[in-house]
Amino acid sequence: MRILFLAPVVPWPLTQGRNLRNFHLLRILAERHEVELLCGTFDAGPPTLPSEVATLAEFAAVVVWPTRPLATRFLDMGRHVPDIWQAYASDPLVDTALARHTTKPFDCVHVAGFEMMGTWNRVRHRLSARVPYVLDEHNIEYRLRESMQADETLSVADIPYRLYNHLQTHRTRHHETGSWRSAWHVSTVSPEDRDQVLEHVPAHRVSLVPNCLDVRSLPKVDRNSVRPHSLLFMGKMDYRPNVTGVTWFCREVMPALRERFPDASFTILGRDPAADVQALNDMPGVTVTGFVESLVPFLEQAATFVVPLFQGGGTRFKVLEALAAGIPLVSTNQGIAGLPLENGTHCLLADNPSDLVTAIARTWTEPEPAWSRVANGRRLVETRFDWSAIAPTLEGIYV
Known part of the structure; x- marks a missing residue:
């Protein structure tokens, strides 16, 4: 199978959970499939891909995510999509994905986290034929925002944050559950997250793929x-x-x-x-x-x-x-x-x-x-x- 692996950042170094999960899932898929990797970086300077990652993919490209000044983020609040999608938005990445698919169509897309669904939506809506996708949920983003909203340690000075988070929680819940319903398959890291997805998606389209270690x-x-x-x-x-x-x-x-x-x-x-x-x-x-x-x-x-x-x-x-x-x-x-x-x-x-x-x-x-x-x-x-x-x-x- 030919798979496009969309990741928010280069899965290296293996010093944080997101990188660990994405690196090892990429490694496992690459053992039996033809996998191409598209990801981003927030680091300044020319984007680079470590050899440890590059050797796993048939093709790999890294884009630099654009900086978003506070004024830009404020204006983006009127776009009715989760702010996290704006943080991981790049025209060059969308163009590269479309070009690679045109050269040799992908059979499936692995979307590494809800934050990449905004980019994938921009790609898939420009395709002439449907390409199924697997959404790998590292956590349930809207539930995470709900728990932050309930943080009793926040002070009066944090009221602007509460208002912002309230808006983003609503938008994230709407788009995240919609992403589950349109996915070919959803994978989760915990039984609790799986049960949450099962409220919206049939059981045969949801799998538990827990975080692990290379012991x-x-x-x-x-x-x-x-x-x-x-x-x-x-x-x-x-x-x-x-x-x-x-x-x-x-x-x-x-x-x-x-x-x-x-x-x-x-x-x-x-x-x-x-x-x-x-x-x-x-x-x-x-x-x-x-x-x-x-x-x-x-x-x-x-x-x-x-x-x-x-x-x-x-x-x-x-x-x-x-x-x-x-x-x-x-x-x-x-x-x-x-x-x-x-x-x-x-x-x-x-x-x-x-x-x-x-x-x-x-x-x-x-x-x-x-x-x-x-x-x-x-x-x-x-x-x-x-x-x-x-x-x-x-x-x-x-x-």
């Missing part, structure tokens, strides 16, 4: 140098659910935790930390690293991996990476949403400050149960969340 290629983590009473969180730190979560944790949980364990520390690791996150560096015991070249030293030293999230969708690669690395896990229920983790078997779950302090303390004062949960968690990742385990499901969509 064999994971770096070896030596857990003999753990730093006592240390916590770690990893994620993209300009992503609002992450910003809200770690800020809340530092203000509501860390003071009580340090009363009980004065040497308790919390490392927040991830690229592009927002100003609110950078300010957390001033709090006792908190370190914000920004981007790091290697995760291994941090995975080796962390006594506990904590996921203090109350918003967001999909599933989180960093949770899988922590389990694979053998780090005891403490999370909110939302933090592990979409993953079949059981409280007390694979991790400890808590949703308020006092319960989180208690759960973290248990990982530090009850080592045998903690390491039993670690062993169960790693076993789960190896058996159910390796990319090789979901390859047959993905292949079954493209038949």
Whole structure:
């Protein structure tokens, strides 16, 4: 089968969830199909494609997404389409897709995320014959916006954001559910997301394709140098659910935790930390690293991996990476949403400050149960969340 793979950004480096998913899905599809990749970048300068990605595709091209000043974004609000579609809009990409299809027609299109549906709609409406598409939903975008709209930490100063988000939530829900209905197939990362899609689409057109890891290629983590009473969180730190979560944790949980364990520390690791996150560096015991070249030293030293999230969708690669690395896990229920983790078997779950302090303390004062949960968690990742385990499901969509 000849497949066009439309991705929002170059799926490299493999340091964030979107890139990890798109790279491995591209790799799996390229093993049996003729795949062409069209994607974009926000980086300045001539667009480039790393050899690790270029070798997977029969043809690949990268465009630079146009910058959008605030005035442009304001005017775009009158266009009645989701703002996220405007962020990933490019005439050169549309023209390239049409030219490649004219040269040799595609049998199917893989749309990597709802944000690329605006571009794909512009392409497909100019085709003389229908080309089916698979929409791979990394999360349910409108549900993510709904959770942000319910954020109780927003202040009066955030009223403009609330109004903007309310408008975008409505538009996104309308266009996202419409995209499901017109798709040949929809793939989701979690059972909860799948159930949401099933309210609009027949079951035979929806598949669960969870986020996974390439377990064999994971770096070896030596857990003999753990730093006592240390916590770690990893994620993209300009992503609002992450910003809200770690800020809340530092203000509501860390003071009580340090009363009980004065040497308790919390490392927040991830690229592009927002100003609110950078300010957390001033709090006792908190370190914000920004981007790091290697995760291994941090995975080796962390006594506990904590996921203090109350918003967001999909599933989180960093949770899988922590389990694979053998780090005891403490999370909110939302933090592990979409993953079949059981409280007390694979991790400890808590949703308020006092319960989180208690759960973290248990990982530090009850080592045998903690390491039993670690062993169960790693076993789960190896058996159910390796990319090789979901390859047959993905292949079954493209038949």
